Amino acid sequence: MGSTAMINTEKTNGLQPVTLYLLALSEQLPAEEALGWLSASERHQAENFSREASRNRYLQVRAAVRYCLAQHAGCTPQQLVIERSEAGKPQLVAPRPLFFSISHSDDQLAIAITTAGDIGIDLERIAARRPCAAIAERYFHPHETDKLQQLPAAEQTPFFFDLWTLKEAFFKAIGTGISSGLDKARFTLTGESITATFDPSLHETETHWQFQQWSSGAGYKMALALRHPLPPLVKQPVQLQWLQLPVVTGQQIQAATFSESAAT
Numbered sequence: 001m002g003s004t005a006m007i008n009t010e011k012t013n014g015l016q017p018v019t020l021y022l023l024a025l026s027e028q029l030p031a032e033e034a035l036g037w038l039s040a041s042e043r044h045q046a047e048n049f050s051r052e053a054s055r056n057r058y059l060q061v062r063a064a065v066r067y068c069l070a071q072h073a074g075c076t077p078q079q080l081v082i083e084r085s086e087a088g089k090p091q092l093v094a095p096r097p098l099f100f101s102i103s104h105s106d107d108q109l110a111i112a113i114t115t116a117g118d119i120g121i122d123l124e125r126i127a128a129r130r131p132c133a134a135i136a137e138r139y140f141h142p143h144e145t146d147k148l149q150q151l152p153a154a155e156q157t158p159f160f161f162d163l164w165t166l167k168e169a170f171f172k173a174i175g176t177g178i179s180s181g182l183d184k185a186r187f188t189l190t191g192e193s194i195t196a197t198f199d200p201s202l203h204e205t206e207t208h209w210q211f212q213q214w215s216s217g218a219g220y221k222m223a224l225a226l227r228h229p230l231p232p233l234v235k236q237p238v239q240l241q242w243l244q245l246p247v248v249t250g251q252q253i254q255a256a257t258f259s260e261s262a263a264t
Contacts, residue, residue, distance in 0.1 A: 016116035018226060018238045021068050022258065023109045025060050027053040028250030034063040037077035061109060063248045065102055068111045072098055089175040101172055103222075108256050110222060116236050117227040120172030122165040126219050132160035141186040158221070162262070163187055165223035166194065166211060173225040174204065187211075194264045207232040214240075214258035222258055235264070 029035075035043075042062045049055035066077035073080060073096050081094035092098045100113045103123040112121040133156065136145045144163055148156055166187045171178045184199040194211045198204045210226040228236055242255050 015230075016114060016228070016236055018112055018114040018116065018119065018224070018236055019068075019072070020121070020224065020238055020240050021064075021109075021111040021113070021243050022240060022255040023064055023111070023243045023245060024249070024253035024255040025057050025104065025107045025109055026249045026251055026253060027056055029056050030059050030063050030250065031247045034067075034245075034248045035059065037063050037066045039078075039082070057104075057107075060248050061102065061104060064109060064243070064245060065100075065111055067245060067248065068113060068243075069098060069100060072113050085175055087175045087177070089172070101169075103168075103172075105220065107253075108218075108220060112224060114226065114236070117229070118173045118175070119227070120169040120174075120225040121222070122168035122172065123220060123222045124161055124165050124168075126158060126161050126221060128157055130157070130160075132157050136160060136163070139182040141183040143186060143188075147188075159189075161221040162189055162213065162223075165221045166196075166213065166225070169211070169223040169225035170196070170209070173227060174202070189262060192262045194262050196264065209264070210235050211262075211264045212238055212260060213262040215261045216256045216258045218256040220256055220258070 046055050046059050049058055066080055069080055069092055070077040075095050079095060080092060082090055083093050084090055092100060098113055098115060099117060099119045101119050101121040103110050103121045105123045105125045108123060110121050110123045112119050136148050140163060148159055151159055167182050167185055168178065170185050171180055184202050186197040188195040194213065196206050196209060196211060198206055208227055210228060212224045214222045224238065226236060244252050246252055
């Protein structure tokens, strides 16, 4: 991989930045160098994919995650020790603990890394044919469903994905997944502002959480959820980095461009 100089993610004036990497994937097999970064269990898991394109994309995701984490851990990708919690959440345990989350949709990959606290990222392509109203009616909080139904038809699908990505990101961050109940985390979107309300059963405090959301002209929504100890209204900075890793993807590909659309 070359240099193993560590990216500085230590506290500065109490702030611990989040780095959000964006990468476009291909269907090609990663180069031998990138395959060498993977663990034996990751290579074994790849064998479970029957479709070559799906197998190659899985290998690309794992190699890209290791590449990005190594930049922050100050080591080579193969030196990283990644384990899963009892709930199945991946976590870096060596050579230094880092919080990270990954999400991919179609050929777009997002990797969020920080030392600040539990983090979740969700990236989704807006799917016009998805039965958004029916899904919201069954799984979302009634206040969210009411708001969705009040919108003009053309605005309902984008609004659904605003809520969906925020919920996915939050439940990824706490490590339980959406099985905890999507209606337990309610989001109110007012202009560019995001307000979260949590059900008492989650044992979470709203002011301990930071939410941000981005939109892409290519038809994607992306949301980030971050637990951190800063006082209310003080937010951790989020740095977006667009990557091109031919050693992983086999070619130079530009990831979709995102612009921030809302935040707490």
